Amino acid sequence: MTMPNNEKAIIAGFKTMRDAEQALEALKKLPVVDMRVNRMSEHPIEELDTDPQNAITGDFPGLANAVYNTVMDLNSSVLVNADPSASGLSDGGGDNNIGTDVVLTVVVNEDQFAQAKQIVQQHGGQF
Template identity: 35%
Template sequence: MAEKNIIAYFRSEEQATAVQTKLRALRAIDVSVDEFGRYPGYGLQSVYNPYGGDFGSLGRLTQAADISTPDQGILVAADPAASGMSDGGGGGVTGFNFVLAAVVDESVYEQSLRVIEGAGGML
């Protein structure tokens, strides 16, 4: 039997993991969920004191960005979201920043697409 690939995007991790569970119930060959953002890296891995700590840049502190040069830090800190005043109106990230990648058998491909779209996923 042939395999089909699916890449879908979700607004929340809960939506993506719920679909992941449903696709596994449909005997998906492989399913994974991951988060991505506009800046590379996983952000701060320990607690820093912004008054006395050496955290590199505001972009690293507020955007969870892996900043490697002072110039990158300045550009990332210029993002309106770095101030905390611009969050898209609802708090937190408002985009489709959770990605679900799946490999399914061709016989359940259409049903898998319906499950994804029914849960609010974007193909």
């Protein structure tokens, strides 16, 4: 599916859902064709069975089980433990996009594109 010639899309990453939602609210003042906010992850919580674990009993294979409050096997847990979102050992420092897991997608008419892009950037959106 292709976009009409008079429309442009913006796809921007945010570090927090709050910043993305504030940008979304500001964008509603423009004649927007479509927009949405989604959280992206290598390990979506929806894919994992939720079952609270007890760290005192040792009944979980790793940190990710406690952080995500889920049940997963040892192999999966080791992989998920290595992710910065579980360990918290990376703040995304500098110019990389670690921790930018919220995505705002907006489609606007071409004549509103510059203004929409400016709004997204003002709220911390990264392209």
